[in-house]
Amino acid sequence: MEQSDRDLIGRLARGDREALGPLMERHHRRLYRLALSYLRDPDEALDAVQEVFVKAYQNAARWDGGSEVGPWLTRIAVNHSIDRYRRGRRRRAAETPLDEEAGDRDARLTTGDPSPERRVLGREVGERIASALRSLPERQRSVFVLRHYDELALEDIARVLDMSLGTVKSSLHRAVHRMRERLEGLR
């Protein structure tokens, strides 16, 4: 019988690393996309996912049994991605020029979509979204990412980010308007 996330975390808390496999199988794609939406770099996003599961194992014994595992992992992923984004901002600026590197990164976003036209449009949209997301204040970026990429309900976003529901709503409203302005005229 398939074990629940709670069971798996319980096994991790007892030091059973075998439980990592099924837990990662269930959540790694979602967390990868979430980290990628923040970091816009496949390597960085993969490193972030790796760290989420390292932290999950190390902190499993301290996990609050009353809370859901998915939002807990999401919270670790969001915090880690924000932290990584902040640390990497200066370094990225000092490395390769952004436009050149962004092209390479977007070319590596494998989606399985066979249509070249859609891929080109997706790449253009991806670049514009990356730029628009960078322009958002951190709180707005977080709520937008959790809604748009992870499709979390507003109450779940509030729980994950430890914000009031009102703050989530107003931040999301501002974020979506800013995104609209930035995407205007794209197609």
Place this chain on the structure above:
Amino acid sequence: MRPRRHRGWRQRTSLLALGALEGREADEARAHVDGCAGCAEELARLRQALELAALDPVRTAEPPLGMPALLARVNARLDAAAAARPRLAWRTAWLLPAGALAAGVATLLLLRPAPTPPAPPAAPTGVAETQVAVPEDMLGRMERTVTRAQTARYLDEAQDLLLTVAAPRPCARQSRRVDVEQEAERSRELLARRALLVGTSGEDVASARPVLRDVEYVLREVASLPSCARERDLQAIQREVSRRNLLMKIDLMTRELKG
């Protein structure tokens, strides 16, 4: 309608566009939009923008590594952390006996008769001496050295592969094709090795990260080739290697990493 109330509706319109409202709240917002031309226009504009945003390839992106490799990386990180933990515990454990020893010496000094010469300073025990002699920064340096050496070796081997790819053999099975079976297989092995490199996200090899990314990109291209590949596909990879000055970059980086 009073402007203050309308601001609240604008927020609900945004949430409606995002599909974030449910039940009664969603029904009320829709009813308002039906009776407000400006709101309907705004809702249409937001929906259009969000439809575009839904094309972002990130929403359907697949991790560049399969689950087994990712799991191996997580286990490698946990092994490294587990190996470091006893060292730390062991190194801090000396503080307890050393503290007790210091307290004992202090007590002896306080209780000693006034005219007698002061007690000789307590010699540290052999254990404490050994423990103090392994400083944290030395262990950190050793770990950094290992990471840099592994990265340099990986880049060295990737460079060898790229040089081999530049001089392909004709394919015996198909004319006007080149045999890259071994190179594709070797690329897959190197990509698996890259996945297991631990610590490349840290600051120790930060300067190598752009080269590592370029190498990984090219290795993926080689790994995806069939065993009898078209010459033009191989030429495209060679052009990419040349455009990125990859061989020279690898050369400089391995030298830097080897110090």
